[in-house]
Structure formats: C-alpha cells, structure tokens
Amino acid sequence: GCGSSDPLEEDTPAAEESGSAASDAIVVGSQAYYSNEIIAEIYAQALEGAGYEVERSFNIGQRDAYLPSLESGEIDLFPEYSGSLLQQAYDPETEARTPDDVYAALVDALPEGLTALEQSTASDQDSYTVTAAFAEENDLEEIGDLADVDTPLTLGGPAELEERPYGPDGVKDVYGVDVAFSATGDTTVEELVAGTIQVGNVFTADPRIETEDLVPLDDPEGLFLAANVVPIASTDVADEIAEVIDPVSAALTPEGLVSLNVQSTEDQRSPEDIAADWLAENDLA
Amino acid sequence: MGIEFRSASKSYPGGAKAVDDFSLHVPSRTTTVLVGSSGCGKTTLLRMVNRMVDPTEGAVLIDDEDVRTRDAVQLRRSIGYVMQNGGLLPHLRVVDNIATVPVLQGAPRRQARERARELLEVVGLDASLAERYPGQLSGGQQQRVGVARALAAEPNILLMDEPFGAVDPIVRAELQRELIRLQQELGKTILFVTHDIDEAFLLGDHVVILDHGARVVQQGSPAEILAEPADDFVRAFVGMGGGRRELTLRETDGRTVVVDGSGRVQGVLKDATG
Amino acid sequence: MGIEFRSASKSYPGGAKAVDDFSLHVPSRTTTVLVGSSGCGKTTLLRMVNRMVDPTEGAVLIDDEDVRTRDAVQLRRSIGYVMQNGGLLPHLRVVDNIATVPVLQGAPRRQARERARELLEVVGLDASLAERYPGQLSGGQQQRVGVARALAAEPNILLMDEPFGAVDPIVRAELQRELIRLQQELGKTILFVTHDIDEAFLLGDHVVILDHGARVVQQGSPAEILAEPADDFVRAFVGMGGGRRELTLRETDGRTVVVDGSGRVQGVLKDATG
Amino acid sequence: MTWVADNVGLILQLTAEHLRQSAPPILWGLLLALPLGWLAHRSRVLRTPIVVTTGLLYTLPSLALLPILPVVFGFSALSEANLVVALTIYAVAILVRSVVDGLDSVDDDTRRSAVALGYGPARRFLAVELPLAGPVILAGLRVAAVSTISLATVGILIGVTNLGYLFTNGFQRRIVPEILAGVVAVAVVALIVDLVLQILGRLLMPWTRATLPLQAGAPA
Amino acid sequence: MNLLLDALAWLASPERLSGSHPLPRAFAEHLALTFGSVAIAALIAIPVGWLIGHTGRGRGIAVALAGAARAVPSFGLILLLVLLVGVLHKVEAAVIAFVLLSIPSILAGAYAGFEAIDRRTVDAARATGMSEAQILWRVEARLGLPLLVGGVRAAVLQVVATATLAAWVNVGGLGFDILQGIQLRRFDQVLGGAIAVAVLALVLDAAFALLQRRAVPAGILASTSRRPRRASRTRRSTEKEALTT
C-alpha cells in the first residue's frame, strides 16, 4: 500500500493548494457547517472584491481535522468561533468566559503561525435549550433551574458532547443537574420538538430557536464560553487581509448572523448569493 | 388401444415446426423406437404423450382418450418416464427417488419404500444401494434407478428418451440387454427415443425413422427396413451409404470374416450356413 | 523414425500408476489407434508425446530424439493436437483459431490468416465460417476447425484425443471418412485415441488395445485382432462377448442378411463370394 | 424542487468531482486485484489467505476506515488520497474475488488446449485466460464501480467534497430536494458508469454473445 | 501498531460496560438492526426471487431494479428518509435503507439458486408428476438453498458494515463509538469501534458460511465428495504440470 501512495498523492488538492498558496492565492476554508460556509464565502467574496485571488476549500469537516492544515499554512483564512476554538484546541482548562476574555485568551494561546483578526459581535455558541412549553411548565430560566425538574431529563447533542467539559458531567458539576445523554447529532432540534429529549445542545444562531419556539437557558455560571465569530488567518497574510476582513467582522451582528442562516435554511439560497447580497447591503462589495 | 398420434404438430414460439403433422399408432405391450438425428423432434413427440408438451394441432390419445382431457399432473404420474441422465433428484436417496410417485399419490412412505427396494432388484441392482444418493452411483446404476422409478407407479406406458445415451458402450450394451429382459417379463407399452440406429434395431419391435419436423421417412420391423430402405436418407442413416451395411465375406487365416463396404472387418462368421 | 515409447511410466501424485511400463513404436506416416476403456491411460500416453505430461520413468522419442531434450513450448507448436470438443479458443474467430500456432511462431498475421482460410477448405468447411466465433459453429464444424488448426503449423505428427467423441453418430461417420481422406492425401504420423472399438478398427492401420495402467493387451491390424482375439478381455471389448461379432447368415425376402449373436440384423450380404 | 433548478450548476460541479474521485479507485482496484487474484488462483497455499484477507477488508466500516487512514498512512487529513485509498481498498476486496472466480471459470479444456498449442505461461495468461475470465471480472467490476460511486459520498465526513455534500448540507438545512438530488445524482452516475462498462464489455468481448441462435436454446 | 494496541486497550477497558452506550448494548442494537432489516428484505426478496427463478420471467426487470437499488447511496437515503418521516421514525428510516441495501443480494441468491439447478432435474420432477408447487418447494427451494443462504450472507455483511452510518441519526449500534471518536479525534476509539464491527461481521460471516455448508443437500455433498473431487484434483495437478513447463 505504501508504495502506491506516491502516485495517488500527486493529484490531491492538498498538494496543489500548497503549491498555489505560494503563488499568492488566499485559501479560505470552512467547516462542514452551512452557517460557517456562508461566513467563509463572505470572506472569500470580500477578498475577491479587494482584488485577491481566492481559493475555496470549504466543508472540510471538524475542527481537529482542519486545524493542522490551518497551522501548516495549507489554509490561510478560516472563520472560527472564539470559545470553541480556545477550549477544544488550545486550552481545555481555560477560565475565560466573556467575549473579551475569551478573545484575549485565544490571541495568547494561538500558535506561532496563526493570527486572530478582530472578532465580530456575532456569536454562535453552544447553549442548553428547551422548548418554550417545557420552560413554562417547569418555570425554567437558567440551566440551574433544571435541577428542580422532577421528571428524568435527557440531554441531546452531537456524539462528542458526552465528553466535552460542558457536557453531562459539566452541567452536573456546575449546576448540579442530572441528565442522561442521547447522541442526537444533526437532529437535536427535531428531537427536542418531538419530546424524545428535554434539553438540547443548540447553537444560538440557529434560526429554529425562533421558528420552533425554543428557549436557550441562561448560563450565569459560565458553563459555556462565549463563541464569537473570529477570523483566524495565517500570520503571513494576516496584516494584509485584515484591511478587508476587519470591516466584515465589524458589520456582522448577532441578528445579522441569524438572518444569514435563515436565508440559507428557509429561503434555501446558495451561500454565494447570500454572501453577495450581504456584502452589497453592508457596502462592503 | 395403445398410444395414438393423430396429425400432431407442434411449433415453438419463434421457431419452425418441431413436429409437423405426425401420425403413428403405438400398439400396447410393444416397443416402438423413434430414431432420427438431433433436433428432428423425437423428444417433442415423446413429451406430447405425458403432456409435458401439448400439440399445437392434432391430438395424442392413450387408449382412445385424448390426453388433453386428463389432468396433466395425474397423467404424468401414471406414465413412466426415463431420461438420458436418469433425471434423478440429487437430494433424495435412491430409495426415495424410486418411491417419488407412489408417495406423491399418497401411498404410505414406509410401504412405498419397501416396494422401491423390491424394484431395485427388478432392475438388477443390489439392495445396499438404496440408501445412497444418486451422486454416489455410476452412470449405469443411475440409469437403472431411473428405470426403477419409472416402474414404481406400475404404469402401462414407459417413455424412454435416449435413456442410455450417456453411459459408456460396455455398460450401454448391458443396459440394453436388461431392458429386453424386463420387457419380456413386464410387457409394457414402450415408446423409446434414440439417435443410435443400432440401438433402435436391437430394441424395437417397430422402428420409426424420422427426419426433421418428425417427418416419418420409414417405419417397420428392423429387418424390413434393412432389407428395403425406403430412400437414400434411410440408406445413409442406417449406414448403407458408407457401405457399412453392405457386407462381403473374406477368408483370413482360415476363418471367414465379414467385411463392410469400406473394407472394415465387422466380425467373424460363426458357421457358414448359407 | 516415428514415435517411440520406451518403458514409459507415469504416476500422478496420490494415485496409482496411470501408465505402467508402456512401450510402443508408432511408425511414420501411419495411423495408430490407442483404444481402451475410460481411465486406462490413453490421454496420459498421448500427452507424453508433446510433453504436457512427462513420464516419471522411461522415455518418449520422436525420430530417435528424447522429447525431454526439447523445449516443451517449441515442441508443442511442432505437433498438431486435436481434443475431444475441438478445444477451440472461444474468444478467437475461427480464422484466428486456425492461425494460432503460425502466429505464435512469428508468422505475419495476414499471411497466417490467408493460410487458415485455405485450411478451412482442406477440412471441408465453407470459407464464410472464417469470421465466426467457435460458439457459432455446430459440434461437427468445431471439430473440423480443430483439425485445421492442428494442421496449420504443418506438423509431421498429429495427436488426436477422442476427437469425434462429442458429435452425433452421423456427423461422426462423416468426420471419420474425412479423416481417412485427409490422411491419404497428407500422410501424417497420427496417434489417435478413442474408446470406440468400431472407430479404432475403421481408422487404424495399427490398433493397440489397452487395459488399466496402459497395459497393452493386444496390438495388430484390425483383421488380426478380430481373427485372433488374444484373450477374453479383448473378446469382450471388441464385442464378441455379447455375440456381436459372431455373425451368421440368414435368408430374408430373398436376400441374405448377416445376423449377430443376439439376433440383431447387422447388414445385407452383397454377393456371397466365399 | 426549485432548489434543484437553482443549483444545477452546483450539482453538475459536484457530479464531476464525484466522478473524478471515484474513477481512480476503480482502476486502482482492478490493477491491484489482477495480480492478487492471479496468485490466489494459481497457488493453493496463497489462495485462502488472499481471499480471506481481502474479504476481511470488505467488513471494515467505511465510517471508521476513512478517518483512520490519514493516521496510519500519514496523509494530510484533508487529502483526497484518504478517500481514494479507502475506496481502492473496498474495490480490491470486491474484485479479487471476481478475478479468482473468473480465472477459475476458464474451461480446463480450453486451458489445456492453449498449452497444447504451445502458448508459454505468460502469453497464455494474457492472451487466453485473462480474456476468457473477462465476463466474470467485468461483472465484479460493475459491482465494484457502483458500490465505489455510492460509497464515495461518505467522503464528505472527512472533508472531501463530492455529491455527499448534498446529503450533509441538505440535512443541516432541512432541504429535502437537496438530499434527494444527491441521492438521485449518485444513483444516475452509478448506473451510467455501469452501463458504460457493460457496453465496453460487449465491445471488448464480442465472442460472449456469439452463439448459435437456436441450437443453443434447445430444451434439455 | 501502537494505534492497534490502543484500540484493543480501548475495547478491553471496563469503561466499555458503562456510559451512555455500553458496548454490549451497542452490539445488541447493531445485531437487531441488521437482522431486522435482513429479515424484512428476505420476506420481500425470497418469494419474488423464487417466482422469477421458477417461471424464468421478470428476470430482466428484477436485475435492473436490483442494480438501481445497489446504486442508491445508503447514507443519503437514511438522511433523506429521516427528514421525510421525522425523527420519531428514524429507526424505521434506517431499516428501510438497509432493507433496500439487502434486497439485491437476497433476490439474486434466490433466483440464482433456482437457475443453478440442472434444468433436467426440474424437468424430471415435472415429468414424474410433481405439481408446480411441489416442484418449487420440494425440489427447487431445497436445491437452491445454498445460493440463497449465500445471498443472505452477503446482505448481512453489507448491512453490518453500513449500519455504522445509522449512528449519524442516533439509531445506536456500533457506529456511535466510531462517530464520537471521529469528532473527538480519538483514534483508538475509532479503530476499536471498527474492530468491533469487523469482528461482528467475521463472526456472522463464519456462521453463515457454516449454514451455507449445511444447506447443501446431503446428496450433493455426497456426490461432490466422491466424484468431482477427483476431477478437481486431476485439474489442479494438470495445471501444475502446465505451470512448470
């Protein structure tokens, strides 16, 4: 098998990309998450508008999968979420919780070759969310209120939530809430609505919080870190592209991000169209 | 009485007529042999009798009754059928193969098996073979089991479709002798198909030579046919074309040998009674 | 000259001796037929000649030269081999099948094909068959193509392993006549294998009757063997056991017919020259 | 269905990507399976290990194989090579069997006939056995091609974008037509490739359909 | 090698018996999914396959449909069905996808089993006076069983491997550990989960191989052990001769 890997590797995009990165194209990456892809597309179009040559390397999976490529310079720019990146990649034990603290900690924690550009006010952070009906019935406002619910609770979320610091163990430690866990993956909201789980790990920018009448519970103890949208760039190009990207971050508001998501899921528009319109609306085109 | 073909024809979809207007009377308790080259329609004729094939025109009658008035499955159970390879069911033991039809007809299995064992002897096989599977028998043995199975339901009619075609010449000769013996004992109405003219002449009381479309070229007793071949086709078929049946005598080493038209020695004259 | 077996033996791993101390001289330009029942070692003998089997003891010589001194692949190309089913390569057109060996030997394809077309005629086939695949030929036609292919490299020796075993009797008779004609024209050294004693007597200048382990039971011309069967085995084998070769004469309808031991009519006497 | 109409370009582009990614594993699979199958066919000793090992590969779940490959082979986690290697492994698993069966299916008389004619071993393999094993190998190749194309969609789980993108993206956005388009596009691509292989087989192996029209169809 | 050891350690760890997805339960779920789907597929495919095999009709259509079914990507189909039928029926959605995945192999096994029977055997059965139902049940179904079991075996293997995808929609089974491992970059867990699936597949494969052997009618076994074995030995050694020359 090893002998045959050489010819195979020749035509891999990774090899091409590192070659073309040298030839000045900016490689923009994104997670395999539609909302993240829209932000990445906005970066890409903004850069193109500013005359950069851009290569898109979108939908490249989970953080741990793409981070090495980002650090190695295969990818030049990536829309990230401050708290998630900090906690999952660089400092699981961090005490920072507020947007500014987290951002500061992240800037410190980032390795040599990576630079965090200005963060945006828009955030898409983890939350513990319940249906409005359930919240009303049990008088829920913050996560800690779940401890008083006398029926057994099941927490739904992606498979890895089980092992995260803010997972079932975290909520027990911080709020004294006992929950069972169910790996609901991409169907968390559906299961929440269907009642098979009572608490869901939902991203705060998910438009269905609005449309499905869900309530993210308050997190006074800081179980979750702030997760503001922050562009992570290769240090090589960071200064150069900051001129283009910083205004984008400045223009991206929390409501704006939800609205971008709504355009994707409700209006079923393509990321290109959404990005182009948004840039035009914000006079960034 | 016996089997009667009345202007029977059969066309298969998309093919020419396999059997074209065939008429023949097969008398009870005789052996009639249909002989002809490959594809001339012999099998089709045979199968008309037990309704494995229904004629597209004309009719086949058994004891003056049109077979089409009878239920095909019941009819088949009442007629013995022997195929080229014995046609045994490979997953049943010899004894159960033989007992197939009686069991299908509702006979108690035990009794049917007992009878099957008796039949093994009738066809000249050792009773010890009863518990074997067909795959454990030689070709010749399988053939005998096929005959035994055909006899199991005590049919009046036996249809035999090239039953000895697949066994080697020595075994074949033995099986032929055995069949002659059996027929002398049992006196069934046998309709026998072969493409070997020698076999036809050996076994048949009556021989029917067929050309394509089951056209009857000549019929009669073996001696009649040999003495007066109807035409060149028959002549060629019975081997006279190559001179095989035109024999002369020659003296060799003080014996009289019989030599055919191409100079091949056919045998030795036992005693030269004119 | 010719082919010589010198005390050749062959044991297959795990089996008894397939050929045990076999010696025979096959003279040039004659047809020698090896005849014997199934499994007696005929094929093994034949394959010793073109080194598809190497004897475990003894030797096989062609024109006084041990075949083992020759390169097997080259040797095979120089010897014609005809198998039971023709052994044609199903993925090559008839013309390319015939041209196989010349092409393997480096002849220009075009020229080899031209020669192949000529050979089609030699074996009595229409040139229009050249572009067909073997699957589109009848058994008899395939057999002829097999012969044509064996002739293509102009070999002195032809090995024929039951070449006509798979075709029906009429076609078989035709092929046999054709082979006799061809041999009269070409005068090859033919080693022919069959288990049909009639075929052996028809084709062989010299007939070798074999028992298991390729033991030579008797050899000689057909007439010699018929006149003086060496023992009961030969007698049974040539059919005298069943009385098939013990002929008597009988008058029927003013003709003299020849009848064998079991009462079966063998033919008509042409003129009763003693 | 307006989603489909609005995104024809995307679908076509992903389809092209998909084909580009699936073709090499199919070819590599065949190229690797031929010698392996030949060995297994030829050697009694190697037969069982080869057939069992390749069969075992087939039982590895793709979901697991894909992320493990970069760790084992040291490819970049984003490299398309991961997908290509994984799919090649599955193709080999299917094809080795077919190659063995195909070579086994070559009539022994034909093989002997080739020996008797004076074919040397190598030439016999290439000019006689391989072509005659062709129909069975082709049948395996068709299965391998269809399953490779269908399986390639899992690539999206390790960041290789192809038609599988429509599944995960459509699922996140709850756009049924998007997923449906992906499913249909994959099936259509697979069936077209299957058809192409079938036609190719007919062109390359004309003798397989050359039989006597009636004589062959005579009843038993 | 290290990774493999880690994976084995992961598998052997006592923690596998606790947590939200204990390994034994995952095995049970995986098996239930597999056998449930294959059983449903068998109920559909066997009668249809037998009918095709017995009558010789409809083979073209069946082959085409089975080909199309093979071409449908299971992953996409599961996601599609979950969206369509809703999360409350996600198990059904996954089962439908796996049923579709199983049908082609079982169908092919069913009719190929019939087709592989010597036509003269069926002909003989008919000529001795068996009704069509008797032929189908007493002769064809019996003689076709080994290939049918082979088809079921192939289906089971495919579903076992593919059922890992069901974890994506939270249906359980051994896929969960793999999926979670991927997200957490815990390769010992990913490989451990993969090994668990592979072992399950191998055990099932071996069981079915045994079943397939048992399905061969005694008469066929008896004859193959007597005659053709000699023939095949003959063949092998002739090949060796050819090899050496």
Ligand SMILES: Nc1ncnc2c1ncn2[C@@H]1O[C@H](COP(=O)(O)OP(=O)(O)OP(=O)(O)O)[C@@H](O)[C@H]1O
């Ligand atoms: N089911 C069928 N469909 C189409 N054609 C058929 C069918 N059965 C037989 N035929 C054709 O009918 C003709 C007669 O066939 P039949 O089997 O009766 O010949 P046969 O004399 O028994 O030949 P053989 O000696 O080869 O057994 C042949 O040309 C054959 O091809």
Ligand SMILES: Nc1ncnc2c1ncn2[C@@H]1O[C@H](COP(=O)(O)OP(=O)(O)OP(=O)(O)O)[C@@H](O)[C@H]1O
């Ligand atoms: N490759 C082999 N391995 C083991 N035994 C073999 C092999 N080839 C032949 N034999 C055995 O050697 C004996 C002679 O075989 P051979 O093929 O020469 O017989 P034959 O006279 O040609 O028979 P047939 O008329 O059936 O073709 C047989 O008992 C056969 O089983």
Ligand SMILES: [Mg+2]
């Ligand atoms: Mg017939």
Ligand SMILES: [Mg+2]
């Ligand atoms: Mg032989």
